[in-house]
Amino acid sequence: MPNEFAVEMQDVVKKFATPEGGILAAVNHVTMQIKDGEFFSLLGPSGCGKTTSLRMIAGFELPTDGKILIHGKDMSQVPAFQRPVNTVFQQYALFPHMTVEQNIEFGLQMKGVQRAERSRRVSEALDMVRLPGMEMRRPKQLSGGQQQRIALARALINKPEVLLLDEPLGALDLKLRKEMQLELKTLQREVGITFIYVTHDQEEALTMSDRIAVMSKGVALQIDKPDEIYERPATKFVADFIGETNFLDGVVRGQNGSIVDVELPGTGIVQVESGRTFTNGQAASLAVRPEKLSLNSELKEGNNIKGRVEEVIYIGTDTHYGVRFPGGQKARVRAQNITQARRVIATTGDEVTVSFTRTSPRLLTE
Amino acid sequence: MLNFFRNKRGFQLFGLLGPGALWILLFFNLPILIVLFISFVERGRAGSIRIPPVYTLDNYSQLFNACSSEFAGPECDPLLYLGIFGHSVRIGLVVTLWCILLGYPLSYFISKQRQVWRDALMILVIIPFWTNFLVRTYALKQVLATEGLLNSFMMNIGLINQPLDLLFNEFAVVVGLVYGYLPFAILPMYASIEKFDHTLMEAAADLGASPVRSFLRVMLPLTMPGVVAALVLVFVPVVGAFITPDIMGGGKIEMIGTLINRQFGVSRNWPFGSAMSLMLMLLVLIGVIAYFRSSTEETRRAM
Numbered sequence: 001m002p003n004e005f006a007v008e009m010q011d012v013v014k015k016f017a018t019p020e021g022g023i024l025a026a027v028n029h030v031t032m033q034i035k036d037g038e039f040f041s042l043l044g045p046s047g048c049g050k051t052t053s054l055r056m057i058a059g060f061e062l063p064t065d066g067k068i069l070i071h072g073k074d075m076s077q078v079p080a081f082q083r084p085v086n087t088v089f090q091q092y093a094l095f096p097h098m099t100v101e102q103n104i105e106f107g108l109q110m111k112g113v114q115r116a117e118r119s120r121r122v123s124e125a126l127d128m129v130r131l132p133g134m135e136m137r138r139p140k141q142l143s144g145g146q147q148q149r150i151a152l153a154r155a156l157i158n159k160p161e162v163l164l165l166d167e168p169l170g171a172l173d174l175k176l177r178k179e180m181q182l183e184l185k186t187l188q189r190e191v192g193i194t195f196i197y198v199t200h201d202q203e204e205a206l207t208m209s210d211r212i213a214v215m216s217k218g219v220a221l222q223i224d225k226p227d228e229i230y231e232r233p234a235t236k237f238v239a240d241f242i243g244e245t246n247f248l249d250g251v252v253r254g255q256n257g258s259i260v261d262v263e264l265p266g267t268g269i270v271q272v273e274s275g276r277t278f279t280n281g282q283a284a285s286l287a288v289r290p291e292k293l294s295l296n297s298e299l300k301e302g303n304n305i306k307g308r309v310e311e312v313i314y315i316g317t318d319t320h321y322g323v324r325f326p327g328g329q330k331a332r333v334r335a336q337n338i339t340q341a342r343r344v345i346a347t348t349g350d351e352v353t354v355s356f357t358r359t360s361p362r363l364l365t366e
Numbered sequence: 367m368l369n370f371f372r373n374k375r376g377f378q379l380f381g382l383l384g385p386g387a388l389w390i391l392l393f394f395n396l397p398i399l400i401v402l403f404i405s406f407v408e409r410g411r412a413g414s415i416r417i418p419p420v421y422t423l424d425n426y427s428q429l430f431n432a433c434s435s436e437f438a439g440p441e442c443d444p445l446l447y448l449g450i451f452g453h454s455v456r457i458g459l460v461v462t463l464w465c466i467l468l469g470y471p472l473s474y475f476i477s478k479q480r481q482v483w484r485d486a487l488m489i490l491v492i493i494p495f496w497t498n499f500l501v502r503t504y505a506l507k508q509v510l511a512t513e514g515l516l517n518s519f520m521m522n523i524g525l526i527n528q529p530l531d532l533l534f535n536e537f538a539v540v541v542g543l544v545y546g547y548l549p550f551a552i553l554p555m556y557a558s559i560e561k562f563d564h565t566l567m568e569a570a571a572d573l574g575a576s577p578v579r580s581f582l583r584v585m586l587p588l589t590m591p592g593v594v595a596a597l598v599l600v601f602v603p604v605v606g607a608f609i610t611p612d613i614m615g616g617g618k619i620e621m622i623g624t625l626i627n628r629q630f631g632v633s634r635n636w637p638f639g640s641a642m643s644l645m646l647m648l649l650v651l652i653g654v655i656a657y658f659r660s661s662t663e664e665t666r667r668a669m
Binding site for chain 2: 080082107
């Protein structure tokens with residue numbers, strides 16, 4: 001029976017020697033399980049270890065410690081050319097001295113597939129990426145978007161167990177990016193191959209992925225579905241990196257079951273629901289999304305705190321209000337402009353009430 | 367022509383290109399014409415040529431039939447000179463092959479270092495040029511001599527019991543030439559390899575190509591321009607070399623270069639020397655053109 005996981009990273013460590021003579025753990029004890037047929041994204045800022053992780057799965061780097069399994073088989077020390085995975089490179093890495101056809105059939109040729117079979121599959125692959133009849137072109141004669149598709153065809157023609165994509169859309173302009181995002185997602189559903197997708201673009205990750213691993217400084221901070229990551233970030237870093245978040249720093253003053261009392265200096269006590277247990281006097285931050293705050297519509301059940309509007313920014317779909325609280329902390333409130341006429345809730349200098357439910361904020365300590 | 371000089375741009379061009387063109391014309395093209403002329407006349411009694419000149423094709427026919435010479439003895443070998451030509455080409459190919467085989471990995475290694483190290487290593491490659499070629503060749507002779515460094519070392523560590531004959535043979539000539547021309551192979555190959563995008567090797571490995579196949583299918587074709595340049599830069603001068611075969615071969619290894627050198631020296635046969643020089647030029651020219659013809663398609667694609 002095939003293994004449920006396409007790829008497993010078990011406590012993987014990758015250390016590099018830095019030019020200054022130090023040692024850097026680019027990947028530091030990462031464990032993750034990527035399910036068969038899943039669109040899985042590694043998301044994080046540059047230097048977070050996402051590309052190194054991908055390169056270890058591809059076999060371009062060998063882990064310093066830990067294991068990498070592909071469909072249950074230990075691949076940790078297997079060289080790249082013997083792994084059942086294929087990669088779409090950031091700059092495509094098409095062979096410039098070969099035609100499109102020679103590029104795409106390269107993998108099949110290495111496996112010893114006969115010529116007739118190869119050219120049949122090449123034209124199939126070109127149909128799949130919607131570039132039929134391009135066989136005799138050279139990579140240089142193609143646009144960035146076309147090269148991208150050829151790189152995709154070159155990888156997918158081998159029917160890999162896992163397709164690795166290293167920021168493949170990074171070099172494309174915004175409009176083409178959006179198009180390719182949807183196309184990639186559709187393609188992934190059609191071919192049913194596990195995709196592991198490296199990106200630093202949170203929106204891209206949220207749009208395309210079944211699950212996301214948010215990485216920072218070589219550590220996987222949270223591995224979850226996009227909505228879980230957005231709604232229930234595990235750390236301040238995740239909350240901050242994915243979407244926009246207000247952080248209100250406070251001190252825990254009591255806990256009654258799942259309801260935690262948090263004192264915001266200068267503002268008073270607010271109540272927040274949390275599944276975790278806190279101790280009295282512990283410092284904690286409320287992470288709350290701007291759209292989960294409302295202005296001048298007090299809640300009976302929930303938190304209502306006073307503040308003063310410092311700025312009002314109209315951005316078309318929404319209006320953003322910057323509100324400062326008596327303790328000096330600031331929050332951004334986002335109100336959708338639903339009615340036709342621009343509805344001004346408050347103007348600069350107004351005293352307002354900011355309200356949020358107990359479940360809206362996440363109470364985070366790290 | 368007058369219009370050309372009235373034009374300011376034309377005048378600038380002339381100013382820039384003129385001196386160089388004149389130099390080549392005077393010291394390169396003209397001498398070749400003189401050599402061409404000498405190759406078709408009879409030699410003079412005391413050397414140089416007969417005045418007034420007497421035109422002849424003997425110098426060329428002698429090349430193909432050594433026995434047609436007035437000095438030919440009874441046991442002369444008619445193919446003597448052609449044999450030496452063939453021998454020189456063979457040595458040229460062997461030396462070129464070694465230079466490429468040794469230079470390619472070295473260039474690759476250097477290109478993989480960090481910038482500071484790369485520069486330092488490239489300077490090490492170029493440094494020998496700062497020393498006179500003759501001095502270097504004599505130094506190498508001391509290394510290979512019977513009582514030389516290499517033999518003494520190998521005897522001291524007990525690798526051999528008696529000194530090997532490392533000098534005054536074809537081996538010594540090849541070693542000397544490889545030593546002298548290796549930098550000419552490294553420089554162009556390094557330039558090509560340094561530009562090579564190593565992610566392409568990862569792409570090849572990713573598609574299932576073993577390291578050897580990745581090299582043959584991707585890296586070698588893409589760095590071929592450097593290899594071709596190395597081939598030309600080494601092969602052409604080596605076929606005509608005369609100092610190294612003279613010193614390292616101890617006069618026992620005859621190459622075209624030593625032969626030509628002798629015609630203008632002890633043999634005092636300028637016309638025959640000129641004829642051989644032109645044949646050598648022709649040979650190298652044909653070789654290089656043939657090579658470019660067969661490889662341009664691949665090379666152009668690579669670039």
